[in-house]
Amino acid sequence: MNVHKNVHKIAVIAGDGIGPEVINEGVKVLKEVAAIAGDFSFQFTYFPWGCEYYLEHGKMLPDDGLEQLMKFDAVYLGAVGYPGVPDHISLRELLLKIRKGFDQYVNVRPVKLLQGAPCPLKDVTRDQIDMIVIRENSEGEYSGAGDWLFKGKPEEVVLQTGVFSRKGTERIIRYAYELARKTGRTLTSISKANALNYSMVFWDQVFEEIGQEFPEVETNSYLVDAASMYFVKQPERFQIVVTSNLFGDIITDLGAAIAGGMGLAAGANLNPERIYPSMFEPIHGSAPDIAHQGIANPLAAIWSASQILDFFGHEVWGAKVLDVIEQAMVDKKVLTPDMGGAASTEEVGDEVVKILSASVKNQV
Secondary structure, three states, X not given: OOOOOEEEEEEEEEEOOOHHHHHHHHHHHHHXXXXXXXXXXXXXXXXXXOHHHHHHHOXXXXXXXXXXXXXXXXXXXXXXOEOOEXXXXXXXXXXXHHHHHOOOOEEEEEEXXXXXXXXXXXXXXXXXXXXXXXXXXXXXXEEEEEEEEOOOOOOOEEEEEEEOOHHHHHHHHHHHXXXXXXXXXXXXXXXXXXXXXXXXXXXXXXXXXXHOOOOOOOEEEEEHHHHHHHHHHOHHHOOEEEEOHHHHHHHHHHHHHHXXXXXXXXXXXXXXXXXXXXXXXXXXXXXXXXXXXXXXXXXXXXXXXXXXXXXOOOHHHHHHHHHHXXXXXXXXXXXXXXXXXXXXXHHHHHHHHHHHHHHHHHHO
């Protein structure tokens, strides 16, 4: 027995709706990987925070919630949001509080067409949809700055201020350049400088400045409306993409749509310096309309588990989990109804574990 086994401590916030159902399957897969690998393990601690907690306590998480999470290496989040709790409360008081509190300024969303995944685009091959979107995750349009003046009066005015600091803009763009250099891929910046004459002109300027440090990286820059069109018409244009908080939020959902749907979309919220825990989540939301029916697709949560493995330096296992997701979709034997199958959430998780275990045995 390896007494020096590497133990990764993970805080699990299963959240609302289908969150607990899909997270269970991700945890199941992580446990199986650790059992097979033998040289590392996971320690999961569950926190009952979310909308039900809010309805009972008047807050999405306790006052010392971030303090409690600081003891962990990573956070695994299911989903937040449920009828009866306004979206701006569920989002700002849990997800954004963790992202901001832990300076998780890098949001990583893979947009990759896996083998067997449904794609709504005609005549598109797998290698044409294979990109990583790096989204600024700490400021920009979601900074929460602004004002609401003369509320309820005829002269009512609302101001929503996008905040783009040099520090915040430089660090996200530099992160994207470094990833492009490391992987030998092109880098595309997405902005809207023709309409947003301060924030996006500044963004473009910083993109050019940082680019001087990375002469070997091939770059492109598109306006967000043109980029949205190219996502659909010519997705092969994009390899590494860097963009602002709002634009990143929108185009990654478009990316999910062309790469198999929200049931396959995963996201990582990283604090690259690892001063604070990073957070991993399927991004499909809590889907309350299908909660507690056992039909939610857990593959996005399992893809998030693959990102967790990558984060801890187990990239070979992370890639293997992705391969297994592909195999399950190619086999088409055990899939949830949204993917044309008749299996339950739990059965899909069991199938992934079964394929994973079999693939390792076959290699021995």
